[in-house]
Amino acid sequence: MGHPQLAKKFVANNERMKWHDKAIWFVRKKRDLAVHGLDEWEDLREIAKQIKTHTINKLDFYLEEFEKNAQQKGLHVHWAKDAEEHNEIVLKLLLNRGAKKLVKSKSMLTEECHLNPYLEKNGIKVIDTDLGERIVQLRNEPPSHIVLPAIHLKKEDVGKTFEKFLKTQKGNCDPTYLTRAARNHLRKKFLNADAALTGVNFGIAQTGGIVVCTNEGNADLGVSLAKLHIASMGIEKIIPRLEDLSIFTRLLARSATGQAITSYTSHFHAPIEHGEMHIIIVDNGRSNILQNEDFKQSLHCIRCGACINTCPVYRRSGGHSYGYTIPGPIGSTLGASKDLKANKTLPFACTLCASCSNVCPVKIDLHNQLYKHRQNVVKRGLLGTKKYAILKVATWVMKHPSLFDFSGKMARLIVPKLPRNILYSKVNIWGKKRELPKFPQKSFKELYKQREEKK
Amino acid sequence: MKIGLFIPCFMNELYPEASMATLKVLENLGLHVEYPTKQTCCGQPMANTGCAHEAGELAHRFLKIFKNYDYVVAPSGSCVAMVRENYAQFLDGEDGFEHLKTHTYELVEFLHDVVKPIRMNSKFPYKVGIHNSCHGHRELGMASMSERNLPAFSKIEKILSLVDDIEFVTLKRNDECCGFGGTFCVSEDAISVAMGIDRVNDHLNAGAKIITGIDMSCLMHMQGIIDRDKLPIKTMHIAQILAGES
Amino acid sequence: MTSRESILNNIKKNIPSSTIELPQTNIAHAIYKDKNEKFKTSLASVGGNAVWLEDGNIDEFVRKNYSNLEIIVSTCKEITCTNRDANKPNTPHALENVDLAIIEAEFGVAENGAVWVKNSNNRHRALYFLATQLLIIVNKNNIVDTMHEAYERIEFNQAGYGTFISGPSKTADIEQSLVIGAHGPTSACVLFV
Missing domain, CATH: 3.40.50.10420 (NagB/RpiA/CoA transferase-like)
Structure with a gap:
């Protein structure tokens, strides 16, 4: 099981997840107090x-x-x-x-x-x-x-x-x-x-x-x-x-x-x-990390755990969700360096919020490392074919402005008319616990063009 | 000064008002702004998912479209951070990239660092909570970070303070991530939502009526939670407050 | 090829030919107006306490403050109120039931309430950890501001053991609740004379 599945289990116990987040945030606050003095x-x-x-x-x-x-x-x-x-x-x-x-x-x-x-x-x-x-x-x-x-x-x-x-x-x-x-x-x-x-x-x-x-x-x-x-x-x-x-x-x-x-x-x-x-x-495996400029800095780690405490994902998913000896941002980069295939979900167990890189006492560029590991996941064909296909199609659309405009128009036309049970069906992961934004009638580009014509 | 307006792809489709407000804010300050209509996406979703090749293609496109402007301004810290922090991998050495990199600004940052207005001609008599979106906050340096021991400042608060009657609330966690995180919001939806709920509640408990910020994506995520849970608060892009909408 | 060679070779293969200079460590750092006061509050915050002994009579201090203890040992020659010789047993295990250990430290560090203990007179370092209570004697003129100054006073040209001790042993491993007295001493007093 990858991080998303294990994290889901942890989050399912809402009360405990909240307690875990608070307990570790408390440590982060103590750290802030010491540092700011x-x-x-x-x-x-x-x-x-x-x-x-x-x-x-x-x-x-x-x-x-x-x-x-x-x-x-x-x-x-x-x-x-x-x-x-x-x-x-x-x-x-x-x-x-x-x-x-x-x-x-x-x-x-x-x-x-x-x-x-x-x-x-x-x-x-x-x-x-x-x-x-x-x-x-x-x-x-x-x-x-x-x-x-x-x-x-x-x-x-x-x-x-x-x-x-x-x-x-x-x-x-x-x-x-x-x-x-x-x-x-x-x-x-x-x-x-x-x-x-x-x-x-x-x-x-x-x-x-x-x-x-x-x-x-x-x-x-x-x-x-x-x-x-x-x-x-x-x-x-x-x-x-x-x-x-x-x-x-x-x-x-x-x-x-x-x-x-x-x-x-x-x-x-x-x-x-x-x-x-x-x-x-x-x-x-450490000396192998040395050859990679992108990840070498992970060997600077003094194992203080500050990046773990500050990580909003770790605090809400728990250490065991990472499935690697060391959890949190530093563990995700070390784990990915050691065995990318086994740890392919770890670089994505991160919002790239960059709190870790700034809390780190030896200034390891943790979030950048996770960003770069993601590219290696794709390069090695480990992203998953469905995900990759979606992004490939999206890129293709984005390379053709008229196609982009057309798909946007269609979406704005169709989505508001869909019945709720279809719009919020299983495939809509966003919609499980979040409403979709209200689709407007016109895009900004259309409004802008209208305005320019009136000038 | 020729300004190219860069509107993030999803804002173009889903948030025309906030996009228009951005244009208005700049024009109200007497600036000449152009919106190149061939623009689509900066490639951030691809880059953040590791699809470097695809992101690179879109980065090249972006450079071609925007390289001849004196400044590029966008109502998004995240997309601007993509250009400034992550384009180098694809565009280093390309003609015009150095200029693009150093002249692409997030809206509030542009106002604060370049235009330096002394008033905004707008009024917003509400209690507002500022959401410090991570990329703007930690990559662009929009405000001092709680992790660092450096003098406190906030470009966002400074610019918003030019709006009449606005009030700010104090949050318990001033710069914690909301959990949007690009494709993270669906690949790790459980954590994403948990983080979003915590962020919204922090603003609610602080007495905010409006959550504002420089990134519509974070606001969209939090608004999705607010709407689903029917919470007595709403999100609003900062451009709309600065443009005097309410 | 031995593992040693293979590790070193792999490192050599993977590192650049040059590196940045090693920086100076003695940067501008905190200086405390009242080092004693800072030491005292630092130590109190980690569950220890600091006392300045006006008359220098340690024996008297021990009699007054540790009257009910059975086994008291010391590594300081001047102290006579002890009842066992800590260096006499041939194994450290014999110190298992020490109630109070009176030891010497070279100096204290104001920023964190730690004292530097590197006592060549002490045969068993286990004493610092087995004793239920610790009384640490430090010359009252020997307090430095920070660890920068502390490390200027330390050397390890010879084999040996030295430790910074900051308060009693402690843990917060159960629900982040601080409990004083984990495996080592449950109290630590620094006595400046």
Whole structure:
């Protein structure tokens, strides 16, 4: 099913759709408040864009620099060209150390690689420790948002889930109560874990370390207890200098949730005592995006989720309607770049309102990318023959002004005379919930010509 | 100054009054305006659906028809954005394109940036909600965007303020999309309608009697919802207010 | 060809031969008239609190404000009111039941209420996250305006770990309701001395 069909389902529950829209708009408003209080906001965005542009164009250099400096600090670096290889590296690291229990903090990359099912299949117990991710993991659902994984759920839904899995009180859906229950449940998992996996927000080429940002402290807690720290990092996460973080840390949390900074912004340049730290650098299709000038900027993304929160389509269709690991504008362009055929409806799940491009802290031209993906959908013959035929005929008409005038005249003559049940039959998609405009007797051109003749 | 009037195809067929009002507004200011009758469509519906080849053909046609005017003015932010932002792909390097690109204006923008009138000779004693259509808003820069941290301004409000007795309402979401989105309005009709309902309600709750804007397509979409749901509000193209119609 | 080579080769093949210059990061930024006040409000907004200790007597402060706690540990030598040595256990798991951890931070950041913690005296970084409450000691002269100045004070020439901590741990993953105390400390106080 494509986005329109899944979106329709989401919209069908009007009350919930409205609630979802409001909940996420609230996050967007918090972001506005933080941003409008900072005079240098637009400068920060511009500098961030320049850093990313510079880095992506020298990505090979910075990745090697990162590797060299990380190794000098005693960290292990692995390279995975695709999801499969990434998963194999993780499994091997775990098995070689006899690790059976893995705690994970948020990592969209491991979602993209479908790491959890792979590890589970191979006998590893995987626990997602971010509260939102744990909730969706228990429910066997993918996250519906990259920053707020369980934003599609109401507290009653969470209450029921915890009742079943964590044996919380029946009917108690107080967020503080449920969070405490999760804290107690996960504390045990942290203490018993053999290994911990984190994502990476930034990889610093200059110092060979990584930065992970969380509010819950789950990434830090996991890796400061378990002896094995595995960090999965997409190749685009590299920044050249430590000082670049002064720009990105100021942009990231404000864009994501309206906070000035996340509770924890942790810089890892060493494992814990007697521990090991492994960084897996993952490509999985990213280096192919580099060759395309139109879509290259999508690799600048710092995964703040601001474009998702601002997207009027996302807020009303929910993250699961996209059918791709990352929803919303950034997910639609990444998904289309990765597999256009599978994600052919995503570039069209957008009104081209351009709010995303302007909210983006690194100034990715998101709406233009979606516009351009649409051309590739047509080029590859994926638009659908009916749709294409209609536009082809329309173009033909538009190339012949007399034909255009004639069809307009006919429409204005016939449409007003049609009985309602025919005019508003099934084929009139516009008319399902909207009236058609009242057709006038004369076109502007006719009125204009009349007027000119009278002169 | 020779002005070519560019009337979006669907406005020509469905909204002759708003189109005529556009002509009137310009003529009332003493401007010489010509409407080239061979014009049809700028190609935006094709381009927004990814049909680049088809859009390109119509872009070439458009250039031929309009390249000899000093200015091209249209009552639509969206169609003007097509010319200014998206024609380059098809017309870059073509004779006359640079001029066309830099001299094609949306009506209100043209008044604000070029004509700079000090009065409008019109009266509109109603509470009005301004719909900031996305392409005009974010591509043409008709007003400051809520996403950005830049000084606040609105060319639309400034020009409408020249109309006597007009009152503006304050919206909760000043620049959210109405969900029209070109072919989006039918390919994603469920979301499109949901967005439209929210937009109309924002204006209603703010006490507006009239929703106005620079894009008839957005207004047509919202009017379709208003008519179906029989809501006590109506839409009106900004040209009609500026021309003194009520 | 190894995966490393194949990734790097594919990147080399796909990127242009030149790029734009790396920009300066130290742009004109917010300067706060009263850094202390800004730090305090920033920290309060994320559920933490800041206190300026006039007499510098931390022991006294702890006795007064954390009287009912059982296990108190500290990474600061000057503090005597502790009852366990945080560095003594050989595994971090032993710190599981710490009620209060008194730690040191190098400086605070006014714009966001964060403090920079990179303490080589501390053996187990898990302490910052396992303790139920956190008391962070900072020299009262060490507050910077923004992250620009903050990163001027940070280096990672050697291996190590450092973190900006801004308030207690928190989450809003259930219906956007802010809950203080997710996996880490449920309270965080920054004490300027």
